[in-house]
């Protein structure tokens with residue numbers, strides 16, 4: 137099974153230090169919807185693992201979060217593709233949950249859902265926590281320069297981290313190689 141796991145904010149859509157608090161604030165990055173659709177049509181299952189501490193912080197509710205994800209699915213479907221399982225961590229940094237990245241709980245949930253191993257599955261993120269979560273379960277950490285990616289690139293990255301400009305570049309690599 138060709139499985140690709142994506143972080144959401146800063147990879148699929150623009151991120152904000154003020155959090156993405158509404159469907160109106162959820163704006164796809166250039167080429168990201170097309171990239172997901174092309175990957176899907178090329179036989180890839182594209183899943184999402186996203187920290188959403190804004191829920192715990194009271195910035196938005198689960199219905200709003202679901203509406204953002206419905207919008208993502210709608211836009212990809214319009215391009216003939218589909219989005220796989222979307223897993224989110226609604227908890228705050230101090231709740232000690234098992235799902236908040238850099239913990240790998242969400243990646244494990246996705247692997248269990250599809251009954252596949254995570255070894256070398258690419259997990260694409262813009263934050264160091266994304267890359268650390270990947271490393272924790274022997275997935276392949278992949279950094280994009282969108283969102284917080286350029287700032288993250290200046291940090292010490294897990295060994296083997298691949299770096300791409302954006303999700304479109306990743307899709308081109310996976311589809312054409």
Ligand SMILES: O=P(O)(O)OC[C@@H](O)[C@H]1O[C@@H](OP(=O)(O)O)[C@@H](O)[C@@H](O)[C@@H]1O
Pocket residue numbers: 143144145146151152153154155156185186187188189190229263
């Ligand atoms: O990149 P993903 O995982 O899809 O989502 C990140 C968001 O949940 C938010 O995560 C927050 O981090 P804290 O949760 O406050 O540490 C901040 O970085 C926000 O800017 C960001 O929008």
Ligand SMILES: [Mg+2]
Pocket residue numbers: 143144145146147151261262263283
């Ligand atoms: Mg992110």
Ligand SMILES: [Zn+2]
Pocket residue numbers: 224225226227233234235236
């Ligand atoms: Zn959690």
